[in-house]
Amino acid sequence: MPTVNPYNELINRFTNDLEVCRREDRDLEIENELNEITRAFSASKEPKIVCVDFQPRLNAAYHHCDRYELVDRRTDCVVLRRGGMFSMVVELNQQVNLSAEQQLKLYFSFGPRPNVKKGTQAHLLVSGKTTIEKTHDDWDVKVAKENGKQATIEVQIPTDAPVGVWSVAAEVSRRNQPEAERHLRRFDTHVYILFNPWNENDGTYLPEELMRQEYVLEDVGKVFVGSYPHTRGRHWAFGQFDDAVLPACMLLLERSGVKAEARGDPVRVSRALSKMVNSNDDSGLLVGKWDGEYEDGRAPAKWIGSIEIMETYLRTRQSVKYGQCWVFAACLNTICRALGMPCRVVTNFASAHDTNISLPIDEYFDEDGDKIEENDRYADPAGIRDSIWNFHVWNDVWMSRPDLPDGFGGWQVIDATPQETSDGSYQCGPASHEAIKQGRVDLKYDVPFVLAEVNADVVRWRKDDSVEGGFAKMTTQTSSVGRLILTKKAGPVATGGFFKSDREDITWEYKPPEGTRAERVSILTAARRTRTARQVFDMPSEAKEDIVFSIEDRDQVPIGDNFTVMLTTKNTSTEVRTINVVMTCASMYYTGAKAHTIKRHDGEIHLEPNQTKTMSMEVYYSDYYSKLVDHDLIKSIVICNVNETTQCWAGEDNLEVHKPDIQIDILSAAVVKKPVPIKISFDNPIPLMLTNCVLILDAPGVMRPKRVPIKNIAPKGKMTFEMNLNPGRVINTTLVVQFNSKQLHNLTGAKKVVVSPA
Structure with a gap:
């Protein structure tokens, strides 16, 4: 068999033929071609x-x-799944008798250099036998029925077959006549073979049907965002069944560098995909950007689904601008589900970024108790400081781990956000949940990094030239990281942004409960395997702490409202204490990086023995409305330095400015191939005219991603927009809507759409 590369053919053909495919007008052309072949x-x-x-x-x-x-x-x-049987009907130009008259061979080929020994090619002789005789990990074929000039043939796909696009050829000749003329046909048909979580011999086998329905087949879900403890679910249209997605997945796999024979291994495939969703090392799917400047692309917060990203990548074959962690994770979720790997989107609130893999997250203060910022010369030698993100989003994929000891299969972390390199590339995982939970940093892949994200200690250091290294350890906080880990649970998606009925707390899957002996054993087990971590954990804290501090924890603040930052202090000693206080309020990127200072207040508190006092700072709407950035997060930080002791305390309160949800009303029953009127509305919560208004809509299976400009909205006015959906088939899906304007952005809403037969 001559070698072929189906990937180049696939991508070229799809991009040239995409619009024709949309119009569904190729059937007549194909029928005419077949008629010509039949006559010949x-x-x-x-x-x-x-x-x-x-x-x-x-x-x-x-x-x-x-x-x-x-x-x-x-x-x-x-489109098929490995480990299953599929049927095909072969028509000859004469009466079929495969056991006596004709000899039929089938050839299945994968990759640029198909090879039987490497598992990328199969030669199947259709002998006329009517049973499958080979084991699940081998190709086999049988004849199901012969009827006139047609034979129905059933083919068994191995459970470890490489995943991707296979090409097919068939050859027929007279039986038992070696010199007889042979007729070979190569077919344009692309046979997609996917992972099979329904088959117990597949490495992605997931036993529970409810889980398979959610983590493989559900095409709309949620990405949880916000800050602990105030979280909300952001609807996302994964759209893994869209006709642009599988070809785009093939392009990503081809560019990943994973050899064709290795594409049946979910470990290697998932690791490669975590690399290919970002563009740092290659021509990956998305360009990451966090600086707020998105004029030459689209702001990450303005994506509501994966389909437009995947189709843009397929058409242009260039990385799409721009993404951040939740966009990377949502797209990776689409790709994994499209390929048949059970996958879910996971959000870790108060997520640590441990730059030196020491396990603790280091925060530095100068001699006066002021926090040393990232660009200060006292940051770590690489010039990059550890950080704690308000939230960070990655993926769990389900698979067996034959490369690890028994007991480390199941959910595995993969992360497409480019933070640190692994084996020279920006990739992360798969890291076993069980390995993370046990602190087994010796097990691949990237367990130390993920462990630090969910369970690092926060160590605060104060400048002190008298000690080795120039900093003395003041305090250690053991429960500041990995405060809450969420995913959407299996079942219906709730259609209110702040509804919690569809969220699942999976913190316990990553680590034992905070403060328990098991949790300490886990982190110390990991620390013993890391030299830098051993040094940190062996150093004693030096702070004398006799002042109790607390900062008021606020819920969401409705946009347009004022709020107060409140500090409470209590002196538990028998001596006078003087406290220097710095209160700041700033808009924040979700990574924990400051965007704009909103307000600052410096003050001093004088405490007599056993006395309690408060200090407050009022923040007005006029202070913050023009300084909000993506996700509308505000962080209030209070830094206190006790003059008479070495005690230094830093407290913070993270809050999200709450915006109204978009109301979606379906005005009549949704029936296939009939217009379905809908109304979209919300009340403008701010006293400003909204200009440059755009609605973004997506409903997988009913409507492709769409952007609709709408007229200006008056201050404190009401927005109302009506349109029709035009469902082409019976389906249950979710309509996701986002509103953006120059003055107000990222308003969202969702509504379940159930399309019935005519």
Whole structure:
């Protein structure tokens, strides 16, 4: 068999033919071609293959693949799962008798250099046998039925077959006549073979059907954002069944550098995908950017789904601008689910970024108790400081881990956000949950980094030239990191941004409860394996602490309202204490980096023995409204330095400015192939005219991503917009809507859409 590269053919053909595919007008052309072939072969006495029907819809339904739009919109695409059987109907130019008259061979090829020994090619002789005889990890074939000139053939796909696009050829000749003329047909059909979580012999096998429905087949979900403890679910249209997604996945896999024979290993495939969703090392899917300057692309907060990103990448073959962690994770979730790997989006609130893999997160203060910022010369030698993000989003994928000791399979962390390199590339995982929980930093991949994200201690250092290294350890906080780890639980998606009925707390899957002996054993087990961590954990704290501090913890602040930063101090000693206080309020990026200072107040508190006092700072709407950035996060930081002792205290309160949800009303029953009127509305909460207004809408399976300009909205006025949905098939999906303007952005809403038969 000559070598072919199906990937280049696939991408070129898809990009050139995408709009034609949308119009669904190729069926007549294909039918005419087949008629010509039939007439040419009918007069021949030698056996020839007239056509092969791969029965894409029938096979897709059997393989849980019937929702892939490629199956409905293209006649030359078959979507299957490995480990399953699929049928094909072969039509010859003469009466079929495969056990006596004709000899039929099938060739399945994968990658640029197909090879039987490497598992990237299969040669199947259709001998006329009617049973499958080989084991689940091998190709096999049987004849199900012979009827006139047609034979129905069933093929078994190995459970470890490489995942991707396979090409197919068939050859027929007279049986038992070595010199007889052979007729070979290569088919344009692309056979997508995916992972199979329904098959117990597949490395991605997930036993529970409810979990498979959620983590493989659900195409709309949530990404949890905000700051601990005030979280909310952001709706996202994953859209893994869209007809642009699988071809885009193939392009990413081809560019990943993973050899064709290794693409059946979920460990290697998931690790490669964590690299390919970012563009730092290669022509990956998304360009990451965190500086707030997005004029030459789209702001990360203005994406509401993966389909537009995936199709743009496929059309242009260039990285899409821009993404941040929740966009990386949501797109990676789309890709994994499209390929058949069970996957979920996970958010870690108060997520540590440990730059030197020491396990503690280091915060530095000068002699006066003021925090040393990142660009100060006292930061770590690399010039990069440890940090704690308000939240960080990654993915869990489900798989067995034959490369690890028993007991470390199940959920594995992969992270596409480019933070640190691993094996020379910006990739992360798969890291076993169980390895993270036990502190087994010796097990691959990237367990130390993920462990620090969810369970690092926060160590505060004060400048002191009299000690080795120039800093003395003051305090250690053991419960400031990994405060809450959330994912969307299996089941219906709640359609209110702040509803909590569909969130699942999975913190316990990553670590034992904070403060328990098991939790300390886990972190100390990891520390013993890391030299820098051993040094930190062995150093004693030096602070004398006799003042009790607390900062008022606020809930969300409705946009337009004022709020107060309140500090309470109590002197538990028998001596007078004087406290220097610095209170600051700033808008924040979700990474914990400051965007704009909103307000600052310096003061002093004089405390008699056993006395309690408060200090407050009022923040007005006029102070903060023009300084908000993505996610509308505000952080209040209070730094206190006790003059008479070495005690230094830093407290913070993270809050999110709350904006109204968008109201979506479906005005009539949703029936297939009939217009469905909907109304979208919200009340403008601020006393400003909203200009440059745009609605972004997405409803996988019903409506492709759409941007709709709308008229200006008056101060404190009401926005109302009406339009029709035009569902083309019976489906249950969710309509996701986002509103943006120059003055007010990232208002969101969602509504379940159930389309019934006509």
